[in-house]
Amino acid sequence: MINVLFICLGNICRSPMAEAIFRQLTEEEGIADQFHVDSAGIGDWHVGLPPHEGTRKVLDQKNISYQGMKARQVVKQDWETFDYIIAMDEQNIHDLETIRKEVEGVTVAKLMDYVEKAEEENVPDPYFTKNFDYTYHLVSKGCSALLSEIKQKRGV
Numbered sequence: 001m002i003n004v005l006f007i008c009l010g011n012i013c014r015s016p017m018a019e020a021i022f023r024q025l026t027e028e029e030g031i032a033d034q035f036h037v038d039s040a041g042i043g044d045w046h047v048g049l050p051p052h053e054g055t056r057k058v059l060d061q062k063n064i065s066y067q068g069m070k071a072r073q074v075v076k077q078d079w080e081t082f083d084y085i086i087a088m089d090e091q092n093i094h095d096l097e098t099i100r101k102e103v104e105g106v107t108v109a110k111l112m113d114y115v116e117k118a119e120e121e122n123v124p125d126p127y128f129t130k131n132f133d134y135t136y137h138l139v140s141k142g143c144s145a146l147l148s149e150i151k152q153k154r155g156v
């Protein structure tokens with residue numbers, strides 16, 4: 001099993017979008033049974049809530065399921081559970097340092113690091129920009145690139 005955790009600030013806009021898109025990609029490729037995909041937030045403000053309306057709207061438009069998804073806060077235990085901890089921006093990476101555990105073999109990176117010639121290094125936060133379509137564009141590119149990398153590295 002390959003365990004992938006997406007991280008953003010609130011776990012209602014960007015990381016749930018990434019979770020839903022990444023899961024859909026693995027389903028389309030018939031390899032979903034080899035993956036455990038989840039998302040979590042740095043903050044606890046929205047714990048228990050479904051994805052933000054803007055994220056739900058864009059996922060509905062693309063026919064991508066977010067059924068049953070609820071926000072949670074990242075925990076130290078995640079370092080033992082996940083192989084890939086993929087953040088949306090540099091601030092997330094910085095914030096993760098404070099709760100990070102020294103566990104061998106966990107890859108912590110930004111989603112946009114996987115995209116060649118990416119137009120952004122960070123996924124701008126649509127909670128503030130309101131541009132969920134641009135978020136989708138970036139996150140979708142990032143998830144495809146991440147899945148390619150994992151497939152190559154892990155021989156999926």
Ligand code: 4NP
Pocket residue numbers: 008009010011012013014015045125126127
């Ligand atoms: P996200 O967006 O990190 O993409 O889920 C945010 C959602 C909520 C807040 C900030 C960012 N907030 O401050 O409540």
